[in-house]
Every structure is written in structure tokens, then in C-alpha cells.
Amino acid sequence: MLRAAQEIAGVLGEDAVTYDADVLEHHGHSDWSTSNSPGRAVAVVYPRSTEDVSAIARICNRRNVPMVPFGAGSSVEGNFSQPHSGICIDFAHMDKIIAFHPDDMDVVVQPGVNWVDLNSHIASSGLFAPMDPSPTATVGGMVSTNCSGTNAFRYGTMKDWVLNLTVVLADGTVIKTRRRPRKTSAGYNLTSLFVGAEGTLGIVTEVTLKLAPIPEDTDVAVAAFPTIRAAAAAAAALIRSGIPLAALEIMDERQMAILNANGSPAVRSRRWAEQPTLFIKFSGTTDAVRSDAARATSLLQQQQPHSIGDEGERSGRKGSNVGNGAVLHFARTKQEEHDLWAARKESLFAMTSMRPPGYAIWSTDVAVPISRLADMVDWSKAECGRLGLFASVVGHVGDGNFHVAMLYDPRDGEQAAAIARCVRRMMDRALEMDGTVSGEHAIGIGKKECLRDELGDQTIGVMRALKRAVDPKWVMNPGKVFD
The missing domain is CATH 3.30.43.10 (Uridine Diphospho-n-acetylenolpyruvylglucosamine Reductase, domain 2)
Structure with missing residues (x-):
């Protein structure tokens, strides 16, 4: 070596x-x-x-x-x-935008390009790359894990936005998976083979991404519910309604309490109801946003959530009333819209800031069919609660995906073992509901056995055959996905 x-x-x-x-x-x-x-x-x-x-x-x-x-x-x-x-x-030095084709609505980048920087660079064109993972994420890692994020409900996951890849294989051979048109039926879909492969089949060195128009208008609303099941059920109702939401997120009461204690000054400028809360983003034309917001308000009134924000507050969209018994709090200004959504984006960072010295975070995710979402969220919340440790639910419920984060002392073998058992039960429960053990974090070394449970030996065997075909010496990121 x-x-x-x-x-x-x-x-x-x-x-x-x-x-x-x-x-x-x-x-x-x-x-x-x-x-x-x-x-x-x-x-x-x-x-x-x-x-x-x-x-x-x-x-x-x-x-x-x-x-x-x-x-x-x-x-x-x-x-x-x-x-x-x-x-x-x-890939820190491979951070260049190689070519930008605004008329074709695509861009060619190296893997070290940060997605936030990319969107800032092309914003004047009216286009953006709609994936929304960690703000630190780079395109290469986003491709390798098939990332998603808060915008996945509207825009899908990374696989839906990669047109082609330049890939270096294990022996140094360089291939391009396809050409640049938005559609093709020429040969095998090698692009999708490498998206989500976690670097086990080859090393991505160039990525051509589709781009989307930046919406004319956006708005954000939040609503608190008495229980996590009620919030998840309301989310499922919104999904089935067909309202074209931009994002639909959930945070439990513990996450909301953390925001009150450890959020940024802008987030702490309001007193959040410490109850399970939905964060809802609308986007489109101004008229469409207004119409979608009204439909969502009507639907959620039927779900009987509690209002959020200062006690007794009932606010309409940007200051306009939405009727007696309104259940949503809408941002009244663009700054408030930003601050409301920042609360969702800050959740993980706010939680890590409260870790006792020496403690670690065990974060995991699953995804289930929409019809089982409320059951899975409710079950996971109860299961984690039995640990007697800090545990919180947060996630992208718009596409049936959510995360559970738990704080524990890794030096305490009993605690670590208890959390591992809890996570394994969560994976098993998701599979019983015909779900998946990884909605967006990929497999890595942490979920290899769970992947076997999900797909079975025969399917894993096909994956191994593909791996041997392009990496017979098993030198590309070995030990990940499967052994």
C-alpha cells in the first residue's frame, strides 16, 4: 500500500x-x-x-x-x-463546473462540486439542481449514495437527475455511461448502475446533471399535532390528496424542544409548540401556491391539528386570514419563510450541539409505502422510547422516508447493544411492511445484513456477479454494501 x-x-x-x-x-x-x-x-x-x-x-x-x-x-x-x-x-481539487448548457437545462461537473455552490453559481439562469441533502454534500457523494433530501417529494432522488457519468473502473479504464440527451434507449442503463453503488463498481469523475426551473414563488407552513401518529396520518392524507407540495417534513416533540433550546437566533425568535410538527413547502406560480395552500389548509382542518407558534396565534398566508379555525401558520414574509424552513434544516445540528461529552449519535432511516407510514412512525417512536435514552423522529415523510436519531454513550456496551437491537427491530418492521432498510443513507458497512434480509441471497448474488465483472480483484471500496 x-x-x-x-x-x-x-x-x-x-x-x-x-x-x-x-x-x-x-x-x-x-x-x-x-x-x-x-x-x-x-x-x-x-x-x-x-x-x-x-x-x-x-x-x-x-x-x-x-x-x-x-x-x-x-x-x-x-x-x-x-x-x-x-x-x-x-476529490477536493476536482471541484470544477466543466460545462453549463442553460438552453439544454443541464450542467457537467466534477465530483468535488458542492451542490449549494453550484446552485449559487447558476442561479442567474433561473435554473437549479433540486437535490437537497446536507449543505456540505458534494455531487460525487450524492451520486454514490443516490441522495435525496427535503425536495425529494417534488423532484425525486438523485437517480432522476443524472444524465450521464464518466467513470474510472478498477483497472483504470475510463467509460462514459451514455450521451447527453434527456432520453435514450441505447443499450444497458449503466448510468443507473453506478448511481447508488457507493464507489464499489467504479469512481465517478464527471457528472452531467439535469436542471429544473427555479419556482416563481414559494411558501412555507407549519402545523403541530397532539401525537406523532396524528401528524403522520395528516402527512399521508396530504400525499394522497394530489396537492403538488414541494416538500413535506416531520419533526417530533423532542426535536421541537431542541429548537427552542438550541436553534439559531432566527429560529428561537419564535416559541415553538413542543408537539409533533409538519413542515410544508409550496412552490410554483404565485397563483398555484395560493391555491395549493388553500387546499392544504382545508384538508388539514379535517385532520384537527393544533396551531403552532405563539399561544393562541392564528395566522393566514402572509398575513391574510384563511378563515375561522385555521390550522396552519404560514410565513408572512420571505424572511419568515426562510426562518421557518431553517428550523427543519437545523434539526440535526441543533441536536448534536446538545450531546453530552463522549456521547455519539446513532442515526438511521427507513422508508415504507405511504399507507403504512403512520403505523411505522408510531411504532418506531414507541420502540425508541423504551430505551430510556434520548431518541427523536425526523424525516421526509412526503416520500415515506424518515429518520430516527438516538444519543448514547458508546463506552457503555449495554447502551450500544440496546440501540443496535432497537435499530435491527426497526429494519425488520419496515421490511414486514414491504419497505426498505435505507431510504437515502445507502448501505455502507452499517446495513449489509439488513440488505440481505431485504433482497435475499439470489439478488445479492447478481450484485456480486456485477461487482466481479468490473472489479475482479475487489479493490473498489471493499467491505461496503455486501461482503
Whole structure:
């Protein structure tokens, strides 16, 4: 492995390779991740082009050295951990927008491009990339985990926005999965094969993304409910109504209490009702937003939620009344709209800020069919509550996906084992409901056995055959997805 790193330095330059212990630790362990391995890479290398990555692959493949791609380090299932050591490939220097085609509504980028920076760069064109994962996420990692986020209810997941990929295979071969048109029926769908593969089949070095028009108008509403089941049931009713919401999120009463205690000043400027709460985003033309908001208000009044915000407050959309017994609080200004949605986006960061010293977060997610959403959320909340530890539910209920986060002391073997059993029961319950063990975090090293339960040995066998076909030496991010 060290000889491979030295050979890479000879090709890319000494400044493209580091053996610094702190850098290796940063690239091998994550406080965000539920799964970390004790192993560390022997070196981190920094390519600047597809040609550099191809050279790295040729060297590592010839020497049977594992290659582990690294994007922003924000994944949570140990996706970039190094259980077999090897060479970690960091794409921090491959952060260029290669080509922007506004008339075709697409953009070609390197994998190290941050999605927030990308949208800022192209905003003047009236277009944007609609995925909305962690604000730190980069496009390469988003492709590798088939990310989604709060906008998935309206726009789908990453697989729906990738037109083509340039991929370096294990032996250094460079392929492009297809050309740039929005539709094609030419050959196998290799693009989708690599999206969500977590770097186990090849290393993505260029991505062509479809873009969407920035909506003319948006609005945000929030509503609190007496129970988590009531909130989840209301979410399911909104989904089935056909109202074209931009996003539909849920946060339980513990998350709302955290916002009151640890939110940013803008979020804490209001006193949040500490009850299970739906966050609803509308987007489209101004008339469409107004119409959709009125329909949602009517539907949620039938669900009988409580109002949210200051006690006794009943606010209409941007200050206009929506009738007696209105159940939603709508943002009255664009700043308030931003602040309301910030409460949802800050949830994980606000929770981590309250961790006792030495404590860790175990975060996991599942997704189930919409008809089982209320049952699954309610069951998970009750199951986590039996642990006697901090546990909270938050997630993208618009597409049946939600997260559970639990704080625990990893030095306490009994606590860690109890949480592991709880998470496993949650996975089993989701599968009983014909759901999935991973809605958006991928598999990594944390959910390999759960994937076997979901898909079975025969399906995993097909995946292994594909893996052997393109990576016969098993050097591409080994130890992830399946063994």
C-alpha cells in the first residue's frame, strides 16, 4: 500500500499525497456516521482530473490495493470508512463546473462540486439542481449514495437527475455511461448502475446533471399535532390528496424542544409548540401556491391539528386570514419563510450541539409505502422510547422516508447493544411492511445484513456477479454494501 502511495506521488506529484495522521483520521472516521471501522488508509491522495484518477486506479489495481473515494465526509453508514485500509481518494481539487448548457437545462461537473455552490453559481439562469441533502454534500457523494433530501417529494432522488457519468473502473479504464440527451434507449442503463453503488463498481469523475426551473414563488407552513401518529396520518392524507407540495417534513416533540433550546437566533425568535410538527413547502406560480395552500389548509382542518407558534396565534398566508379555525401558520414574509424552513434544516445540528461529552449519535432511516407510514412512525417512536435514552423522529415523510436519531454513550456496551437491537427491530418492521432498510443513507458497512434480509441471497448474488465483472480483484471500496 505504501509503495502504491509512493508510485502515485511519482505520477501526480509529492503534494498530491499525504500521510499525515490527522488527515488520515479525518478521512477514516466520522462523528456523523453510525458505523465506523478501526482501519485507516495509509495515505490520502488528491487527483485533479479523470486522467489522475485513472493513473491511481492502474497503480492500485496492479498492486491489489483498496481504493476508497471520499467526498464531503457527511455520509452516515460508514460509506467512506476503510476496513481494509488502502488509498483514500479525496476529490477536493476536482471541484470544477466543466460545462453549463442553460438552453439544454443541464450542467457537467466534477465530483468535488458542492451542490449549494453550484446552485449559487447558476442561479442567474433561473435554473437549479433540486437535490437537497446536507449543505456540505458534494455531487460525487450524492451520486454514490443516490441522495435525496427535503425536495425529494417534488423532484425525486438523485437517480432522476443524472444524465450521464464518466467513470474510472478498477483497472483504470475510463467509460462514459451514455450521451447527453434527456432520453435514450441505447443499450444497458449503466448510468443507473453506478448511481447508488457507493464507489464499489467504479469512481465517478464527471457528472452531467439535469436542471429544473427555479419556482416563481414559494411558501412555507407549519402545523403541530397532539401525537406523532396524528401528524403522520395528516402527512399521508396530504400525499394522497394530489396537492403538488414541494416538500413535506416531520419533526417530533423532542426535536421541537431542541429548537427552542438550541436553534439559531432566527429560529428561537419564535416559541415553538413542543408537539409533533409538519413542515410544508409550496412552490410554483404565485397563483398555484395560493391555491395549493388553500387546499392544504382545508384538508388539514379535517385532520384537527393544533396551531403552532405563539399561544393562541392564528395566522393566514402572509398575513391574510384563511378563515375561522385555521390550522396552519404560514410565513408572512420571505424572511419568515426562510426562518421557518431553517428550523427543519437545523434539526440535526441543533441536536448534536446538545450531546453530552463522549456521547455519539446513532442515526438511521427507513422508508415504507405511504399507507403504512403512520403505523411505522408510531411504532418506531414507541420502540425508541423504551430505551430510556434520548431518541427523536425526523424525516421526509412526503416520500415515506424518515429518520430516527438516538444519543448514547458508546463506552457503555449495554447502551450500544440496546440501540443496535432497537435499530435491527426497526429494519425488520419496515421490511414486514414491504419497505426498505435505507431510504437515502445507502448501505455502507452499517446495513449489509439488513440488505440481505431485504433482497435475499439470489439478488445479492447478481450484485456480486456485477461487482466481479468490473472489479475482479475487489479493490473498489471493499467491505461496503455486501461482503
